[in-house]
Amino acid sequence: MAMSNRQVALILGEIGALLEIQGENPFRVRAYARAADQIDRLAHPVSTLSREDLEAIPGIGEAIAGKIQEIMNTGTCAELERLRTATPSGLIQLLDLTGVGPKTVRKLWMDLGVDGIDALEAAARNRRIRALKGFGAKKEGEILRAIAEARQRAGRMNRAEAERLASTLIAAIPGEAWVAGSLRRGRSTIGDIDIVTTAPPGETNLALRRMADAVIDEGERKISVMIGGRRADIRYTTPGECGAMLLYLTGSQAFNIRLREIAGRCGMRLNEYGLTVRDSSARLVFATEEEVFAALGMSPVPPELREDRGEIEKALEGHLPALLTREEIRGDLHVHSEWSDGVLSLREIAAEGERMGYEYILVTDHAAGIGIAHGLDAERLEKQRQEIRVVNRTASCTLLAGVEADILPDGRLSLPDAALEACDLVIASVHSAFRQDGDTMTRRLIAALENEHVDILGHPTARLIGHRPPVALDIARVIEAAAETETALEINASPVRMDLDDIYIRQAKERGVTLAIGTDTHHRPEFAHMRYGVALARRGWCGSGDLLNTRTADTLLERRP
DNA sequence: GCCGTTTTCGGCCCGACTGTTTTCAGTCG
Numbered sequence: 001m002a003m004s005n006r007q008v009a010l011i012l013g014e015i016g017a018l019l020e021i022q023g024e025n026p027f028r029v030r031a032y033a034r035a036a037d038q039i040d041r042l043a044h045p046v047s048t049l050s051r052e053d054l055e056a057i058p059g060i061g062e063a064i065a066g067k068i069q070e071i072m073n074t075g076t077c078a079e080l081e082r083l084r085t086a087t088p089s090g091l092i093q094l095l096d097l098t099g100v101g102p103k104t105v106r107k108l109w110m111d112l113g114v115d116g117i118d119a120l121e122a123a124a125r126n127r128r129i130r131a132l133k134g135f136g137a138k139k140e141g142e143i144l145r146a147i148a149e150a151r152q153r154a155g156r157m158n159r160a161e162a163e164r165l166a167s168t169l170i171a172a173i174p175g176e177a178w179v180a181g182s183l184r185r186g187r188s189t190i191g192d193i194d195i196v197t198t199a200p201p202g203e204t205n206l207a208l209r210r211m212a213d214a215v216i217d218e219g220e221r222k223i224s225v226m227i228g229g230r231r232a233d234i235r236y237t238t239p240g241e242c243g244a245m246l247l248y249l250t251g252s253q254a255f256n257i258r259l260r261e262i263a264g265r266c267g268m269r270l271n272e273y274g275l276t277v278r279d280s281s282a283r284l285v286f287a288t289e290e291e292v293f294a295a296l297g298m299s300p301v302p303p304e305l306r307e308d309r310g311e312i313e314k315a316l317e318g319h320l321p322a323l324l325t326r327e328e329i330r331g332d333l334h335v336h337s338e339w340s341d342g343v344l345s346l347r348e349i350a351a352e353g354e355r356m357g358y359e360y361i362l363v364t365d366h367a368a369g370i371g372i373a374h375g376l377d378a379e380r381l382e383k384q385r386q387e388i389r390v391v392n393r394t395a396s397c398t399l400l401a402g403v404e405a406d407i408l409p410d411g412r413l414s415l416p417d418a419a420l421e422a423c424d425l426v427i428a429s430v431h432s433a434f435r436q437d438g439d440t441m442t443r444r445l446i447a448a449l450e451n452e453h454v455d456i457l458g459h460p461t462a463r464l465i466g467h468r469p470p471v472a473l474d475i476a477r478v479i480e481a482a483a484e485t486e487t488a489l490e491i492n493a494s495p496v497r498m499d500l501d502d503i504y505i506r507q508a509k510e511r512g513v514t515l516a517i518g519t520d521t522h523h524r525p526e527f528a529h530m531r532y533g534v535a536l537a538r539r540g541w542c543g544s545g546d547l548l549n550t551r552t553a554d555t556l557l558e559r560r561p
Numbered sequence: 562g563c564c565g566t567t568t569t570c571g572g573c574c575c576g577a578c579t580g581t582t583t584t585c586a587g588t589c590g
């Protein structure tokens with residue numbers, strides 16, 4: 001079995017971390033971290049790439065391409081084995097401690113023989129760290145706190161959690177404040193909360209200090225706090241300089257680095273306060289991000305695209321794609337009613353669709369099959385269709401009669417073809433046997449795609465953020481099958497699913513596959529999750545033409561033979 | 562280690578804050 005991209009990325013990351021602890025050239029360290037990141041986000045299995053393909057990836061050159069091939073062939077590489085012999089492996093996790101970096105780890109290891117987190121804790125408790133040159137009692141306390149924090153650290157937040165936390169913070173800030181960071185970029189999961197504000201620093205620091213569990217650092221220009229086990233960074237700015245600050249704090253980091261390089265090539269220096277002309281030291285400030293982009297000779301890059309995945313080149317050429325907008329969405333393509341495991345009646349769903357400004361909603365209750373409560377068999381599906389016709393007589397938002405059928409472990413569906421054929425549109429999804437090996441799961445999904453009655457593959461990887469990992473899958477083969485069978489792939493907008501991931505959405509779009517946003521609503525407030533799906537589609541570079549949701553109901557129904 | 566319409570060698574984004582310092586190194590985003 002070939003190594004997965006994730007496995008190769010982890011090894012490259014380990015080499016980078018060990019080099020860093022060894023005190024290697026920081027740029028060499030960064031090269032490994034960047035290469036690991038690139039491999040991790042490839043849509044194709046790295047095992048299918050030639051030497052040439054590898055070296056064509058930005059940030060991967062001759063040396064690292066060679067190491068990747070060595071890793072693919074042997075499961076490791078000579079450089080890694082050399083580093084592992086020279087460096088205790090327990091040191092790597094010390095790098096994850098807040099306030100502990102490579103220089104600190106190296107000193108603790110060389111001077112105190114610390115080889116892991118337990119040894120570090122013992123050294124701190126025995127007050128041996130404060131004796132080191134350049135260290136003190138405060139640093140020792142900081143390390144103990146960092147160890148405690150790391151042991152109870154939660155994973156990344158889903159978007160709904162992150163939005164709630166951001167709202168709490170913004171409500172406490174005495175002035176105007178805006179969300180930045182990965183939350184603003186529309187990412188599926190959020191590590192920390194970033195906020196830009198024009199509120200007065202002194203007063204705001206006091207307010208945030210009161211509500212925070214701990215203050216990481218605090219000054220006239222920023223405050224960083226821990227709240228509910230999460231980190232929040234707040235940066236202060238003025239209305240006149242807000243553009244550069246919002247740009248900086250929105251990131252991504254890779255995007256910022258590229259932008260600053262571009263400024264450098266124009267003879268300018270870009271920071272979070274504005275642009276400085278190198279020769280004259282003249283300072284330019286910007287009230288909006290658009291003005292910063294204009295000064296750099298670029299089209300404004302939407303936050304969802306700011307990942308250094310080709311958008312910068314497009315913006316310099318003035319050829320950024322027109323991205324999907326919420327206003328272009330005509331309907332929700334995945335909603336459950338009280339007929340299966342939802343709570344809303346069909347009439348309530350139609351009313352909610354009207355309130356959302358939708359032309360239609362695709363009702364997709366679970367089909368009877370594996371143990372989902374109240375799944376519909378062919379007979380109840382027919383009864384539901386009759387009731388949908390009744391509701392549609394008076395509703396301005398049309399209900400489409402769909403179903404969410406299970407893809408059984410062998411790739412067959414949980415409803416007979418005749419029952420599927422009677423539906424307006426059919427979603428097919430995996431709800432069982434999540435642990436099949438990659439090849440079996442891939443063939444299972446492709447079998448479902450090849451069923452002529454299936455219109456949409458629901459939540460393709462079946463992941464639940466924080467609860468269940470994505471199924472093993474050769475996503476490139478699934479995308480290829482979706483293209484060949486002209487089946488849509490779902491963008492599931494539930495904040496715990498966010499499935500597909502943005503890189504695969506983009507891969508699918510580029511292969512000509514249509515995407516379908518569904519909220520997977522079971523309760524009324526979940527209709528609002530559509531915005532997460534739109535953000536995800538935008539992160540996948542989708543325009544209105546790439547989505548089923550932007551088509552009229554009549555056009556959708558034409559998909560049926 | 563990567564990379565190049567100013568370079569195949571010499572750069573590699575830029576600034577805030579803290580702790581242990583008498584001017585700065587380390588960490589972080």
